[in-house]
Amino acid sequence: MWENMAQIFNKLSSDPEVRAIVLSGAGAKAFTAGLDVKAASEGLLSTDPDANTDPARKAAVFRRHISAFQDCITAVERCEKPVVVALHGFSLGLGIDLSTATDVRLCSRDTRFGVKEVDIGLAADIGTLSRLPKVVGNYGWVKEVALTAREFDAEEALRVGFVNAVYDNREATIAAALKLASLMASKSPVAVQGTKEILNFSRDHSVQDGLRYTSVWNSAALQTQDISAALLSGLQRRTPTFEKL
Secondary structure, eight states: OHHHHHHHHHHHHHOTTOSOEEEEOOSSSEEEOOOOHHHHHHTTTOSOOOTTSOHHHHHHHHHHHHHHHHHHHHHHHHOSSOEEEEEOBEEETHHHHHHHTSSEEEEETTOEEEOOGGGGTOOOOSSHHHHHHHHHOOHHHHHHHHHHOOEEEHHHHHHHTSSSEEESSHHHHHHHHHHHHHHHHTSOHHHHHHHHHHHHHHHTSOHHHHHHHHHHHHHHHTTOTHHHHHHHHHHHTSOOOOOOO
């Protein structure tokens, strides 16, 4: 399933027909309930180790599996197009991993969040511990919810900056996400994709590195015809249209 998701986002990233993406959950009660504990206990996390398996070789299998899973989630963040996620109901474990890789997070009032991995004897390893502190900018709060596995609601998520807005129900949340994505899609794709790329780079680097990266990026991007089209439409008081990218 997750390999398929990575393939889908990789395709959307380069599809010129796509300018913005909305990600939502199909279930009525949950965006994602997190790890399927029964399936995991019968699979890679089985407690029935082969006595003849060399620990280093077994560790290599685990490392490759974790890295592949991480890359599937990173495909969402790596996608060139902005991704808006509409969360509802239970959004636990992997729901946090996935949503922290998106660009904008919206949720319904009934959403329940949780970094639940410590409850099953794991440290969250697919992205939450790396991305969540940078999303909310509050390490103390992140450590509390990650070390206790306590759930938190939509209002707390809004207060700490994890989500951008809270809506009454799933339908209203998806409608708001579609409206926001449509607004992004109406802008110059050169500007939108460049802005996402520079913001993501600057998050993980120093200010000076970010400025340098921006100057190199814009040395090419400033040559786009989208700039003159946007300026001219402003003077003529009309909505600009931009070519695909």
